[in-house]
Amino acid sequence: MTTSNxxxxxxxxxxxxxxxxxxPNFLDPKHEWQRVFAELWGTFLxxxxxxxxxxxxxxTGNHAADFLLPVAPGVMVMAIIYFMGTVSGxxxxxxxxxxxxxxxxxPWIRVPGYILAQxxxxxxxxxxxxxxxxxxxxxxxxxxxxxxxxxxQALVMEIALTAALVNIILGTSSGARNIGPNGAIAVGGFVAxxxxxxxxxxxxxxxxxxxxxxxxxxxxxALAWIYVAGPLAGALIGVFFEWILxxxxxxxxxxxxxxxxxxxxxxx
Numbered sequence: 001m002t003t004s005n006x007x008x009x010x011x012x013x014x015x016x017x018x019x020x021x022x023x024p025n026f027l028d029p030k031h032e033w034q035r036v037f038a039e040l041w042g043t044f045l046x047x048x049x050x051x052x053x054x055x056x057x058x059x060t061g062n063h064a065a066d067f068l069l070p071v072a073p074g075v076m077v078m079a080i081i082y083f084m085g086t087v088s089g090x091x092x093x094x095x096x097x098x099x100x101x102x103x104x105x106x107p108w109i110r111v112p113g114y115i116l117a118q119x120x121x122x123x124x125x126x127x128x129x130x131x132x133x134x135x136x137x138x139x140x141x142x143x144x145x146x147x148x149x150x151x152x153q154a155l156v157m158e159i160a161l162t163a164a165l166v167n168i169i170l171g172t173s174s175g176a177r178n179i180g181p182n183g184a185i186a187v188g189g190f191v192a193x194x195x196x197x198x199x200x201x202x203x204x205x206x207x208x209x210x211x212x213x214x215x216x217x218x219x220x221x222a223l224a225w226i227y228v229a230g231p232l233a234g235a236l237i238g239v240f241f242e243w244i245l246x247x248x249x250x251x252x253x254x255x256x257x258x259x260x261x262x263x264x265x266x267x268x
Contacts, residue, residue, distance in 0.1 A: 036116075040121040042084055042092050043209055047210055050072070055129050055141045058137045070192065071195060081188070091118070093231070094119075098111065105249050106257045118209050142218065143205040154223075155202075161198055162231040191206070205231070
């Protein structure tokens with residue numbers, strides 16, 4: 001009798017073989033620099049909007065559009081998936097990259113490059129905002145527990161939100177929709193929605209880089225652990241839920257996680 005682990009292994013091997021048939025050069029690293037740059041640029045834009053909205057409001061004193069600030073990162077995520085999802089998979093988040101790797105949709109050997117690119121992109125965005133508006137304004141864009149909220153409450157909220165985010169990303173990518181309109185709308189809409197209702201609890205970060213970048217620039221990392229531990233724990237839960245819902249990883253999920261540049265080359 002075959003075990004569950006053996007079935008999962010066979011399913012992963014079949015997925016890899018099918019992927020190789022679709023695009024024999026899919027795992028060729030020749031496009032890796034483009035994928036890494038896409039993650040850097042995409043994370044830069046995400047942090048620029050997520051931190052920049054509050055920073056600009058604090059710098060200018062114009063708070064007329066404050067109610068829209070939680071929505072802006074979601075809209076930016078949606079736009080990024082549209083314009084570069086086919087290049088790198090548009091992870092934009094170390095928790096998402098690790099989730100794809102645990103899910104076996106993404107090779108572990110490429111995880112460090114993606115995470116370093118995300119850290120660099122987020123850090124450059126925070127430095128750019130600091131140079132433009134001052135570190136005091138950047139501090140307004142930090143994610144912190146809301147008024148009256150404790151660190152454990154913020155941590156649990158980040159775990160729950162990231163588990164849902166990762167489940168949505170993995171779920172849409174498993175049907176090759178992460179690089180299309182459905183995935184972009186689902187992921188961007190979720191980020192916007194959580195910002196509206198959960199922002200007052202934890203800041204609704206769900207992304208270690210989004211929180212670490214302004215914290216490091218401002219030299220205030222006392223509570224940064226919440227926004228590293230929470231998303232990483234949530235990512236593990238999200239992967240587990242995806243296994244319950246969908247079973248073994250799919251070829252479509254692998255294509256969505258890694259981008260389609262090599263496939264596009266073959267089609268040409």
